[in-house]
Amino acid sequence: MTSPNLAEDVEVHALPNGLRIFLLEKHDVPAVSVQVWYQTGSVQEEDGRRGVAHLFEHLMFRGSEHFGPEEHARLIHDVGGECNAYTAEHVTVYFQALPSEHLELALRLEADRMGGLRLDPKVLDTEREVVIEEFHRYLNNPFARAFIEFRKRLYVCHPYHWTPLGDLEHLQRLSVEDCLAFYRTHYAPNHAALILTGDFRPRDALALVEKHFEPLAASPASLRAYEMEGPQAGPQRFAMTLPVEVPVLALAFRIPEAQHPDIPALSVLDAVLASGRSARLGENLVKKRPVSVHTGGHLLVNRDPGLYITYAAYLPSRREVTVVRAIQNEIRRIQEEAITEAELQGAKNRLLSQKIFQHYSMESLAGEIGWAEFIEGDYRRRDTLRERLEAVSAIQVQRAAQTYLTGDRMTVLSVRPEKFRLTYWLAGLFYSLRG
Amino acid sequence: MGVPFVPGRVILALLAFFSLLRFPPALAEFRPLAVPDFLRTDLSNGATLLAAAHREQPVVSFEFLVRTGSLHDPRGKEGLAAVVADMLLEGTDAHDSMALAAAMDQIGGEFHVEAGGENTRIEAQVLGRESERTLDLLVEMLRRPTFPPAALRRVLQQHRAGIRAGYSDPDFIGMRHFQAMVYGSDLPLGRFPTDRSVRGLRRHDLVDFYDRHFHAANLMIAMIGDTDPTAMLAALEARLGDWRTGTRTTPVRLPDSFVYPARRRLVAKKNLTQATLLFGGRGLAAASPDHEAFRMANHILGAGDFSSRLMNAVRSQEGKTYGIFSSNRATVHAGTFLVQTFTRNEQARETVTLVLQVLKEATEGGLREEELAKAKTALIGSFPLGFESPKHWAEAALGDLFLDRPLDYTPQARERIARTGLERVNRVLRETVHAEDLSLVVVGDPEALAGPLGSLGRFEIRKERDE
Numbered sequence: 001m002t003s004p005n006l007a008e009d010v011e012v013h014a015l016p017n018g019l020r021i022f023l024l025e026k027h028d029v030p031a032v033s034v035q036v037w038y039q040t041g042s043v044q045e046e047d048g049r050r051g052v053a054h055l056f057e058h059l060m061f062r063g064s065e066h067f068g069p070e071e072h073a074r075l076i077h078d079v080g081g082e083c084n085a086y087t088a089e090h091v092t093v094y095f096q097a098l099p100s101e102h103l104e105l106a107l108r109l110e111a112d113r114m115g116g117l118r119l120d121p122k123v124l125d126t127e128r129e130v131v132i133e134e135f136h137r138y139l140n141n142p143f144a145r146a147f148i149e150f151r152k153r154l155y156v157c158h159p160y161h162w163t164p165l166g167d168l169e170h171l172q173r174l175s176v177e178d179c180l181a182f183y184r185t186h187y188a189p190n191h192a193a194l195i196l197t198g199d200f201r202p203r204d205a206l207a208l209v210e211k212h213f214e215p216l217a218a219s220p221a222s223l224r225a226y227e228m229e230g231p232q233a234g235p236q237r238f239a240m241t242l243p244v245e246v247p248v249l250a251l252a253f254r255i256p257e258a259q260h261p262d263i264p265a266l267s268v269l270d271a272v273l274a275s276g277r278s279a280r281l282g283e284n285l286v287k288k289r290p291v292s293v294h295t296g297g298h299l300l301v302n303r304d305p306g307l308y309i310t311y312a313a314y315l316p317s318r319r320e321v322t323v324v325r326a327i328q329n330e331i332r333r334i335q336e337e338a339i340t341e342a343e344l345q346g347a348k349n350r351l352l353s354q355k356i357f358q359h360y361s362m363e364s365l366a367g368e369i370g371w372a373e374f375i376e377g378d379y380r381r382r383d384t385l386r387e388r389l390e391a392v393s394a395i396q397v398q399r400a401a402q403t404y405l406t407g408d409r410m411t412v413l414s415v416r417p418e419k420f421r422l423t424y425w426l427a428g429l430f431y432s433l434r435g
Numbered sequence: 436m437g438v439p440f441v442p443g444r445v446i447l448a449l450l451a452f453f454s455l456l457r458f459p460p461a462l463a464e465f466r467p468l469a470v471p472d473f474l475r476t477d478l479s480n481g482a483t484l485l486a487a488a489h490r491e492q493p494v495v496s497f498e499f500l501v502r503t504g505s506l507h508d509p510r511g512k513e514g515l516a517a518v519v520a521d522m523l524l525e526g527t528d529a530h531d532s533m534a535l536a537a538a539m540d541q542i543g544g545e546f547h548v549e550a551g552g553e554n555t556r557i558e559a560q561v562l563g564r565e566s567e568r569t570l571d572l573l574v575e576m577l578r579r580p581t582f583p584p585a586a587l588r589r590v591l592q593q594h595r596a597g598i599r600a601g602y603s604d605p606d607f608i609g610m611r612h613f614q615a616m617v618y619g620s621d622l623p624l625g626r627f628p629t630d631r632s633v634r635g636l637r638r639h640d641l642v643d644f645y646d647r648h649f650h651a652a653n654l655m656i657a658m659i660g661d662t663d664p665t666a667m668l669a670a671l672e673a674r675l676g677d678w679r680t681g682t683r684t685t686p687v688r689l690p691d692s693f694v695y696p697a698r699r700r701l702v703a704k705k706n707l708t709q710a711t712l713l714f715g716g717r718g719l720a721a722a723s724p725d726h727e728a729f730r731m732a733n734h735i736l737g738a739g740d741f742s743s744r745l746m747n748a749v750r751s752q753e754g755k756t757y758g759i760f761s762s763n764r765a766t767v768h769a770g771t772f773l774v775q776t777f778t779r780n781e782q783a784r785e786t787v788t789l790v791l792q793v794l795k796e797a798t799e800g801g802l803r804e805e806e807l808a809k810a811k812t813a814l815i816g817s818f819p820l821g822f823e824s825p826k827h828w829a830e831a832a833l834g835d836l837f838l839d840r841p842l843d844y845t846p847q848a849r850e851r852i853a854r855t856g857l858e859r860v861n862r863v864l865r866e867t868v869h870a871e872d873l874s875l876v877v878v879g880d881p882e883a884l885a886g887p888l889g890s891l892g893r894f895e896i897r898k899e900r901d902e
Contacts, residue, residue, distance in 0.1 A: 003492065028491055029819040030466035061741075070751050073741035078809050080816015099466065099816045126754040133757045136708045137777060142603055243706075245599035277546070278536035287532060287589060293596040313596060342541065349543020353562050357545065359492055360824040 003359050006369060007380040011202045013209075017218045018190025021209055022369050022379065024197040026362055032198035033362035034106040035095040036114070037370045040186035041088045042166065043159040043304075044224050051131070051166020052174055052182050054087040058127040059179065060094065060187075061085075064109075065116030069123065072109045079105065087164040090303045091374050097363050100199035104208050111212035114192065117183055124176050132172075135165050142242035143415065150413045153238050154252060158229040158304065188219030195369050198362040228304065235407045239414040246293065249320055250311035250413040251327055255404050258301045258376045264388045265400040266308060270297045271347035272339050272397065273330060274310045278346070280330045281310065291318055291326050303375045308404065320414055334401045338394035348389055355385065468819050470846045471828045473657065474664045476672060480680040481652030484671045485832055485842075486664035489825035495566040495660030496826040497573055499557035500833045502655075503648035506552045506623040506687045506766065512640055514594055514628030518587075519641050520550040521594075523557065525586035527579045532586045535576070542569055548576075552766050553686050554837060560826060563661035567670070574674045577649070582641045594633045605704060605711035605878040606775070608899050612702050613713050613876045615902040617695065617771075623687045624769060627902075650681035655836050657829035686767035697872045701894040703881040710783040710879035710887075711775075714790060716872055718763040718770030722838055725863045727848070728855050729763060729770075732864040734810045735802050736794070737761025737774055742809060748793050749776065755786045767838065772868050780883040784891055787875065794870035801861040815849045 004010075004024060011023040041053050063069040076083040081098025083106075096106050138144045148163055155161040185191075194213070196205055232254055255266055274281045274297025281295035292312040300307040310331075314323045358364035373379040471487035478484065505516045524539075524546070525532045539546045544561030557577060561569045601607040611627050618625030654675070658667055695716045719729040730738075737745035737760050745759045759776035774794070778786040821827055831845040877888065881896060888894055 029468065029823055031819050031823075070741045070747075077740050077742045078813055080813045080818070080820070082817070082820065097820055099819065101466070102816075129754050130750070130757050133709065133777070133779065136779075137757065140605065140707060140709065244603060246596050276536075276540045278533060278540045283533055283536070287586070290589065290592075293589075293593050313600075315592075342537070346537070346540040346543060349562075350540060353494075353543045353560075354545070356492055356494060356562065357560060357824075362823065 003356060004365070006372075006383050010369065010379065011206075013206060015189060015210065015214050017214065017216055018188075019213050019216070020193040021206065022193060022195045022373070023200075023202045023205055024365060024369065025200065025202060026197055026365065027199045028360075029362075030100045030199050031097055031362065032100045032103050032106070032196060032200055033095065033097045033366045034103070034110065035093060035195040035363075035366045035370060036110050037193045037195060037374055038092045038094075038186060039090070039191045039223060039374065040092055041090045042162050042164040043089050043226055044186060045159070045162070045166070045182075046224070049170055049174060049178055049182070050162045051164075051168075051171040052179065053092055054164045054166060055127060055131050055171065055174065055179070056182065056187070057085045057087045057092055058131055059119060059123065060113050060117065062123045062127055063118040064113035065118070066112050067109065072113065075105060075109065081106070089160060089164065091370070093367075093370065095363060095366070097198075103196075103200055103205065104212075107208050107212045110194070111216065114187055114189065114213070115216045117187065119176055119179055119183070121176055124174070124179060128171060128174065132168065135168060135171070138165060142244045143248070146240050146242060146413070146415045149240060150238055150252070150411075153236070154307065154411055155229055157227045159226050160229070160302070160304065185219055185221040189213060189216045190218040191223065193370070193373065195366045197366040197369075232409055232411075236411040237414065238411065239416065241416050241418050243419075244415055244417050246313045247316060247320070247417060248311060248313045248415045249323055250309050251324065252411045252413060253308045253405050254409040255299070255301070255306050255308045257305050258303060261388075262396075262400050262403070263301055264385075265392050265396040266299060266404065267351055267389070268344065268347045268392050269334065269397050269400050269405075270299050270308065271350055272343045273297060273334060276347060276350060280333070281312070281327065284330060285312060285323070285326050289326070291315065291323055301375075316417070320416075324412060331401060331405045334398060335405070338398045341394065344392070344394050344397070348392070351389055352386060465815070465849050466819065468822065468846075471659055471825065473659075473832055473842055474668055475842070476668050478651060478672060478676055480676065480678055481650075481683070482654040482656070482675055482678065483836055484668055484675070485655075485657040485829070485836075486667045486671070487657075487659045487825075487828070488662065488664050489659050489828075490661050491825070493563045493661050494825075495561055495563050495569070495658065495662050496824075496829050497557075497559045497561075497569060498657045498826070498829040498833055499573060499577060500655045500657075500837060501555045501557070501577075501649055502553065502653040502837070503644075503684045504551045504553045504555055505628075507644075507648065507684060508623070508626070508628075509640075509644075510620075510626065512632060512636060513626050514633040515636055515640055515644050516550040516555065517628065518590055518594060518633070518636055519644050520548045520555050521590050522582050522587060522641060523548050523576045523580050525590060526581045526583045527575045528581055529575055529579065532583065535572075538572055542572070544569065566660070566662055566667070570667075570670060570674065577654075578675075578678060580645065582638055582645075584638055587638055587641070591633055591636060594628065595630050598628060598630055598633065602899055605707065605709075605777070606713075608702055608704065609711050609713040609775075609876045609878045611902050612700055612878075612897065613715055613773075613874065616698050616700055616876065617715065617874050622689065622693070624689070624766070624771070647681075648684050651675065651678040652680045652683045654678075655833050657832045659825040659829045688768045695872060695874070697874055699875045699892065699894045700877070701881060701884060701888060701896045702876060702878040702899055703896060704878055704899050705880050705882075707878070707880050707883075708780065709777045710780050710877050710884055711777045712783070712786060712790070713876045713878075714774040714794075714873045715771055716869065716874060717867055718765060718772035719863070719867050720768045720770050721765035722767050723770075725859070726765070727851055728860045728863040729867060731807060731810045731814065731852065731855065732797075732802060732860050733761055733763055733772075734814060735806045736797055736864075739810065739813060742813065744793050744797060745774065745776075745790065749786060749789055753785075753789065755779075755782050755789070759790070770867075772873075774873075780879060781887055783877065783879070783884055783887040787888075787891055791870050791873070794868065794873070798865055798868050798870055802857065802864065804857050807857050807860055811852055811855075814852050818849050
């Protein structure tokens with residue numbers, strides 16, 4: 001198939017219990033992707049229960065009415081499929097890809113755990129331990145630890161304050177009753193969508209979905225409202241000392257939400273400034289003027305206003321302020337003078353071709369439908385991505401830099417090594433002098 | 436001439452017939468898969484070229500594979516192959532580093548160069564309309580790199596920073612100690628880049644390595660996508676037919692006298708709340724005719740996620756870890772069997788004991804018929820999922836060429852898996868893995884682990900950088 005037009009190619013249905021179903025045929029390989037997108041993530045957690053959404057990502061594999069612990073994963077793997085799940089701020093997604101003749105197996109398993117999760121103190125204690133292990137493992141990475149701490153400072157009111165990993169103390173305190181209350185509220189067909197892509201006939205697939213999901217009851221509970229973050233008062237700086245080998249600093253800027261019309265221009269801005277092979281930060285801070293050893297950028301776009309982060313791992317012999325100024329100089333250049341036509345076109349080519357490459361994969365297509373629907377508000381927005389990107393002009397990129405990459409939206413995040421290593425410092429100094 | 440009547444043959448034939456009846460689904464239910472039809476050209480200078488059409492998306496994938504990698508780094512110059520690979524992107528006689536980066540950005544696809552153990556890959560995936568321009572650029576990088584000194588200084592600095600950053604990761608530390616402890620620095624499998632070895636690399640080292648290994652006799656190319664394969668083969672031949680030839684680089688071998696040691700080492704890294712455990716020893720070579728039998732055994736042991744014995748025992752039953760996996764890291768002529776997991780410090784002893792017990796039971800007691808049947812279903816069923824993108828077919832074709840196998844070897848993997856019997860799988864497992872002879876590396880806090888590891892016998896204790 002060529003690139004699908006989702007508005008035309010996706011069949012959308014809804015069951016009386018509120019479950020929405022998205023079906024996209026793709027017959028290139030004899031396999032299907034089955035994804036269940038629950039509209040719950042870390043923003044839906046109550047205070048004192050941070051981490052419960054992520055804990056569910058594990059509990060949901062520990063048995064349901066007709067299947068034992070880990071049987072879901074085992075059955076999918078046994079037919080050659082793959083399954084997993086992830087928890088984000090606004091969604092928890094359960095996904096599997098498997099040979100198309102086993103589509104009903106995946107639907108039966110997903111419906112069973114949506115309708116009747118098995119939960120007892122032993123299962124909770126076991127999975128709590130596993131989740132805490134995962135948390136510790138994450139914390140063993142100093143940069144991950146830094147990101148958790150910095151998030152708490154970047155978001156004071158909004159639940160983005162917490163990563164989906166939550167809080168260790170809260171996790172320790174969670175009871176079976178807490179978990180069941182969360183499950184009854186959020187794990188219901190009216191708070192979920194089923195996305196199928198791959199080798200099936202929609203009429204047959206829909207019949208199977210109805211067979212397994214129609215008996216499930218809707219939840220009377222509505223999703224939780226939460227407080228939005230106010231504007232930043234001015235530039236901020238946060239620093240941490242951690243067991244890292246090279247100093248790293250990041251400049252984080254507040255940017256708008258995923259639906260905002262400036263997001264395509266910000267994507268191009270990131271590609272030109274930080275994320276391309278010939279991105280300006282890499283060219284000027286790493287190649288031309290040896291200030292850093294590595295630079296990059298991340299656009300953290302989400303349903304609510306997000307962050308744009310540029311970062312540099314820099315030579316120990318350089319002062320932090322020098323690196324901050326060097327990054328700010330590159331930002332200022334874009335603010336004062338529009339990017340070149342070649343830069344603009346190259347960035348668009350890269351962003352568009354990445355999207356086309358994803359179309360080979362059933363899972364990527366299902367993921368795109370889910371992301372566009374749940375984070376951007378409408379799955380059909382994916383169809384207009386190309387024209388929205390093509391429409392970005394150099395002036396729009398300049399305006400995006402002027403609007404969002406400003407001092408009053410900026411936070412400097414600095415991670416310095418705990419140990420001073422003279423040899424690294426001297427090597428860095430020698431390198432920068434020779435460069 | 437007729438075949439003499441032999442009752443034994445009849446019985447064997449009947450047994451074979453009924454054994455097929457027992458597992459007919461595995462042979463009968465293969466869903467058809469569109470296998471690309473690669474056209475092949477072998478150039479007189481030794482290069483092999485493959486091209487196939489694939490029209491699903493307006494995309495073309497290029498895969499260049501050169502038969503050399505980090506296992507061919509000269510002793511004391513570890514990191515050389517990886518630096519050479521990165522430097523291919525840093526300048527040619529027609530483009531300097533920034534112009535090359537800008538050219539790739541203008542094309543707008545994905546470009547990737549990476550040195551593996553015994554090969555170096557140069558890859559690109561681009562929109563079909565950019566295929567000519569991409570081919571020119573890839574051949575230029577392959578044939579005419581200049582290794583500019585300023586870029587080399589930067590790349591060396593980046594590699595050194597990467598090594599330093601790696602020491603934040605217990606898995607990285609554990610693997611280096613394992614390699615050094617098991618294979619030792621006399622063997623390529625026991626060596627790895629260090630800050631010192633990378634710092635000592637000079638431009639002439641790169642040029643020597645390049646001259647020795649980068650030539651047509653070491654080159655294989657596969658391209659696939661929305662294009663005319665005949666025209667693309669002609670385009671490749673026009674650009675590579677006059678490239679110099681050379682002596683094909685041979686894969687590394689372990690000496691016949693090599694014996695896998697059973698050693699235990701605790702790598703001290705303070706303030707970790709978890710112990711990272713790495714068990715390992717002899718595995719199976721990629722070129723072995725038994726590699727698929729061992730793949731099935733490994734699937735049952737620890738590569739089959741929640742269906743595996745290790746995951747079932749250590750995570751599902753005992754909750755001692757978030758994950759445990761086994762793998763076979765294979766070079767052409769050698770393999771290393773590994774089991775990797777992590778656990779809370781206080782659970783380290785029990786976890787080590789449990790892992791070894793599971794492995795011992797499997798190797799001594801054998802795997803069961805129903806486990807093998809499940810493994811076959813899983814591996815056969817998962818096969819199409821590995822070929823969603825045509826790029827994967829190009830990679831598989833080069834993998835087969837690299838191992839001197841026919842091009843239909845990978846496409847027929849499902850049939851071979853279905854035919855492999857339990858006796859063979861158990862024999863290969865028994866001959867390869869010996870639980871009592873596995874080495875063990877534990878990375879963790881020495882104070883916190885002193886008690887838990889105390890009853891497990893003697894561990895040599897090393898600092899993280901003292902491999």
